[in-house]
Amino acid sequence: MKIALLGYGKMGKTIEKIAIERGHTIVLKVDKDDTTYDLSEADVAIDFSIPGAAVNNITNCFNANVPVVSGTTGWLDHYDDILKLCNEKKGSFIYASNYSLGVNLFFELNKKLAKMMNPLEGYSIAMEEIHHTEKLDAPSGTAITLAEGVIQNTDKKAWQLDDGDENTIPIVAKRIDKVPGTHTVTYSSLVDDIEIKHTAHNRNGFALGAVVAAEWLKDKTGVYSMKDVLGL
Numbered sequence: 001m002k003i004a005l006l007g008y009g010k011m012g013k014t015i016e017k018i019a020i021e022r023g024h025t026i027v028l029k030v031d032k033d034d035t036t037y038d039l040s041e042a043d044v045a046i047d048f049s050i051p052g053a054a055v056n057n058i059t060n061c062f063n064a065n066v067p068v069v070s071g072t073t074g075w076l077d078h079y080d081d082i083l084k085l086c087n088e089k090k091g092s093f094i095y096a097s098n099y100s101l102g103v104n105l106f107f108e109l110n111k112k113l114a115k116m117m118n119p120l121e122g123y124s125i126a127m128e129e130i131h132h133t134e135k136l137d138a139p140s141g142t143a144i145t146l147a148e149g150v151i152q153n154t155d156k157k158a159w160q161l162d163d164g165d166e167n168t169i170p171i172v173a174k175r176i177d178k179v180p181g182t183h184t185v186t187y188s189s190l191v192d193d194i195e196i197k198h199t200a201h202n203r204n205g206f207a208l209g210a211v212v213a214a215e216w217l218k219d220k221t222g223v224y225s226m227k228d229v230l231g232l
Contacts, residue, residue, distance in 0.1 A: 001218060003211075004028035004042035006057040007049030007072065010134075014207040015046055022211060030057070039064040044214045051075045051136060058082055058093070067092030067217045071099050071210055073141030083223055092217055096226045097141030098181075099209030104226045106198040110146050110185055113196060114153040122189040125150065126164070130174045130182040138173035142183055147171060150185070180206075 001024045005012045008029045016026050027041040032050050039045065039060065044067045047057045051074030061068035062085055070093070079095070086093045098104070117123055129143040139147075139161055147159035147169050157167045164170030180200040187194040200206070209226070216229045226232075 001025070001215065002027045002041055002043045003214060004030070004037075004039055004045040004066065006030045006045055006047040006061075006068075007032060007053070009048070011048040011071070011203060011206065012046075014203040015048065015210055018204065018207040019211050019214075022215075024211070039066045042066050044069065044218050046070075046210050046214055047072055048210070055082065059085060062086055062089040062091040062093075065089070065091070067214075067220065068094075069099075069210055069213045069217060070095045071097075071206070073097055074137035076141075086223055090221055092220050092222065092224075094213050094217055094224045094226070094229070096209075096213070097145045098206065099213060099226065100198075100200060100205040101209050101212070101230065102205060103142060103183075103198055103200075104209070104230055104232070106183070106196070107145060107149055108232055109196060111149040111153050113185070113187075113194070114150040117187050117194070118154040122191075123187045123194075124189075125154075125156070126170050126172070126186050126188070127159075128172045128174070128182075128184045128186075130176055130179050132179050133175045133177050135175065138175070139171040140173065140181070140183070142181065143171050143173070146183060146185060 003024050003026050008031050030037050045061045047070040049072050054072040054075040055078050129140045156169050159169040182199045184197040213229050
């Protein structure tokens with residue numbers, strides 16, 4: 001498979017390594033400042049750029065009829081427009097806040113736990129995410145996905161950065177050098193705490209999941225998620 005890398009930072013370089021190990025070829029590497037490029041040789045594109053470049057990158061892929069896997073976060077206020085454009089162009093698109101196969105299982109575990117906890121009185125919920133100091137957005141897209149999973153299965157109405165009340169989920173975002181990503185969901189009461197946690201040891205899990213998603217998306221049309229890729 002011929003892959004275009006849209007975004008060639010640390011994640012892009014890790015994806016390149018994993019993709020080559022899986023027998024694929026990298027035919028294009030787009031840096032964060034590049035706005036025009038030729039996608040004609042690519043079978044699929046993987047976008048791990050920056051929030052300000054993601055919409056342009058995804059749009060370029062739709063216009064070039066190239067399936068695109070996007071892992072860039074911080075641009076989701078344009079998400080509905082991108083879905084509309086994908087359908088208009090009969091494109092192929094997967095967005096995930098986190099492509100780690102383990103994290104996507106964690107998402108499902110989080111929803112199940114939230115559903116079980118909802119009827120119980122006396123528990124408050126809080127979330128914490130820790131990432132490297134180069135991460136541009138806060139809270140992380142993964143933390144937002146976790147919060148949305150709780151909201152879907154409880155009486156909570158929204159999430160809020162740092163603070164919360166009985167109707168919202170507080171998310172504490174910390175930035176610590178060289179931390180690939182740690183996410184914790186905690187239910188606390190006067191008698192006990194229940195906690196689930198995912199800790200990434202390196203970027204390889206994110207990169208592998210993105211390449212697996214690209215392999216799955218090739219030759220398909222439509223909008224999909226990692227639940228589709230993993231058959232969850």
